[in-house]
Amino acid sequence: xxxxxxxxxxxxxxxxxxxxxxxxxxxxxxxxxxxxxxxxxxxxxxxxxxxxxxxxxxxxxxxxxxxxxxxxxxxxxxxxxxxxxxxxxxxxxxxxxxxxxxxxxxxxxxxxxxxxxxxxxxxxxxxxxxxxxxxxxxxxxxxxxxxxxxxxxxxxxxxxxxxxxxxxxxxxxxxxxxxxxxxxxxxxxxxxxxxxxxxxxxxxxxxxxxxxxxxxxxxxxxxxxxxxxxxxxxxxxxxxxxxxxxxxxxxxxxxxxxxxxxxxxxxxxxxxxxxxxxxxx
Numbered sequence: 001x002x003x004x005x006x007x008x009x010x011x012x013x014x015x016x017x018x019x020x021x022x023x024x025x026x027x028x029x030x031x032x033x034x035x036x037x038x039x040x041x042x043x044x045x046x047x048x049x050x051x052x053x054x055x056x057x058x059x060x061x062x063x064x065x066x067x068x069x070x071x072x073x074x075x076x077x078x079x080x081x082x083x084x085x086x087x088x089x090x091x092x093x094x095x096x097x098x099x100x101x102x103x104x105x106x107x108x109x110x111x112x113x114x115x116x117x118x119x120x121x122x123x124x125x126x127x128x129x130x131x132x133x134x135x136x137x138x139x140x141x142x143x144x145x146x147x148x149x150x151x152x153x154x155x156x157x158x159x160x161x162x163x164x165x166x167x168x169x170x171x172x173x174x175x176x177x178x179x180x181x182x183x184x185x186x187x188x189x190x191x192x193x194x195x196x197x198x199x200x201x202x203x204x205x206x207x208x209x210x211x212x213x214x215x216x217x218x219x220x221x222x223x224x225x226x227x228x229x230x231x232x233x234x235x236x237x238x239x240x241x242x243x244x245x246x247x248x249x250x251x252x253x254x255x256x257x258x259x260x261x262x263x264x265x266x267x268x269x270x271x272x273x274x275x276x277x278x279x280x281x
Contacts, residue, residue, distance in 0.1 A: 018273070020269055021269055021270055021273045024265070024266035024267075024269040024270050025266075025270050027262065027266050028263070028266050028267065028270065031081055031085070031259075031263060032081075032085065034078055034081060035078065035081035035082045035085055036082075038075075038078040038079045038081070038082065041078055042072075042074065042075035042078045042079060043062075043063075043072060043074065043075060044071075044072040044075040045075065046071065046072075046075050046076045046078075046079040046080070046230075046232045047071065047230050047232075048071060048072070048075075049069045049070055049071060050066070050069075050070035050071075051069065051070050052070065053066050053070040054066065054067075054068055054069065054070045055067070055068055055244055055247065055249040055252070056070070057249075057251065058251070062074070064077065064251060064255050065249075065251040065252070065255070066252075067237075067240065067241055067244065067252040068240075068241075068243065068244050068249075068252065073237075073251060073252065073255045073256075074255075075232075076232040076237060076256075077232070077234070077237070077255055077256060077259055079232045080231070080232035080233050080234045080236075080237060080256065080259075081234075081259070083144065083227060083231060083232070083233045084214060084217070084218065084233055084234045084235070084259075084260070084263075085214070085263075087144060087147075087148055087214075087217050087233075088210055088213035088214045088217060089210075090148050090152075091148045091151050091152050091155065091213045091217065092152075092155065092206050092209060092210065092213055093152075094148065094149060094152030094153075094156075095151075095152045095153075095154075095155035095156045095158075095159050095209075096159055096202065096206060098152070098153070098156040098159075098160070099155070099156045099157070099158070099159025099160040099162075099163055100159065100160075100163045100195065100198070100202060102117050102120075102121075102156070102160040102163075102164075103117075103159065103160040103161065103162070103163025103164035103165075103166075103167055104163060104164075104167045104190055104194060104195060104198075105117065106118065106160070106164050106167075107163075107164045107167030107168045107170075107171055108167065108171055108186060108190055108194070114164075117160065117164070118164075120157075121156075121157035121160050121161055124154070124156070124157040125157055129151070129154035129155070129216075130154075130216070130219070130220075132150070132153070132154050133147065133150040133151050133153075133154050133216075133220065133225075134225060136149075136150035136153070137150060137220075137225045142224065142225045142226070142228065143226070143227075143228060144217075144221075144226055144227050144228075144231075144233070147217060147220045147221075147225060147226040147227075148217070151213065151216055151217065151220070154216075155209065155213065158209070159202070159205070159206075159209075162202070162205055163198065163202060166198050166201055166202070167194060167198060170194050170197055170198060171194065175193065176189060176193075176194070179193065200278040201275075201278060203274075203278055204271070204274045204275035204276070204277070204278030205275055207267065207270065207271040207274045207275065208268070208271035208272060208274075208275050209271075210267045210271060211263070211264040211265070211267040211268045211271065212264075214260065214263060214264055214267070215260065215264055217235065218233070218234055218235030218238070218260050219235060220235065221233045221234075221235030221236040221239065222235045222236070222238050222239045223239075224239065234256040234257075234259055234260050235256070235260070237252070237253075237255070237256035238253050238256050238257050238260070240252065241253035241254075241255075241256070
């Protein structure tokens with residue numbers, strides 16, 4: 001291979017590598033647009049029941065078929081995308097607010113504060129997150145709000161440990177000592193400089209966690225702890241379509257299940273790429 005060919009080979013690899021990211025990102029954009037424009041795109045209301053069209057297959061009237069109640073699966077999937085995409089965002093917002101605060105506090109103060117936060121996160125790690133969430137739901141009742149808050153607490157230790165590792169490195173940088181010499185307080189330095197400098201890396205990590213958050217919420221809805229009927233949440237749709245599988249109708253469970261799988265995989269692909277790019281300071 002000639003010298004120019006050798007030089008161009010890595011460039012070609014770099015150009016080919018983002019193709020999967022591009023496809024996944026385009027798919028996610030289309031899903032978000034479809035969720036926002038659900039009232040315009042859905043051929044039927046998501047809760048419109050037509051027992052005469054129960055478990056109808058794909059066709060002109062119902063592009064993705066219907067469920068056992070005759071509800072159009074395409075319409076339900078479009079409306080369900082709203083809950084299925086928004087709930088993980090709220091979940092990660094709760095976890096990020098708590099996790100970043102604890103992580104930065106532990107790294108900045110050190111000593112017994114760091115030890116306390118570390119032991120607290122270790123205890124929460126030792127306790128299965130889903131079981132912790134179910135226990136909270138058992139106390140406060142089922143529902144999407146409770147599920148989001150409970151899973152937000154369950155995701156907090158992961159974000160806290162990641163933020164702490166970043167903040168430890170950030171707190172040792174020269175600019176921190178410079179601001180201290182100028183008389184700036186620790187809380188102000190953290191809020192105005194340390195946390196903003198960590199934002200890119202933390203944001204990339206949150207994108208990676210989005211798929212796991214979506215899957216966790218869908219699991220809770222499938223188990224009956226999350227979204228409740230007549231919601232069109234994808235996890236709940238899978239649970240409701242499970243009975244139809246016995247009758248040979250796969251679409252009621254397959255349509256939302258495929259939507260969950262494709263979105264989770266796409267977010268994982270985009271998340272790994274975003275974490276790599278955003279993590280470069």
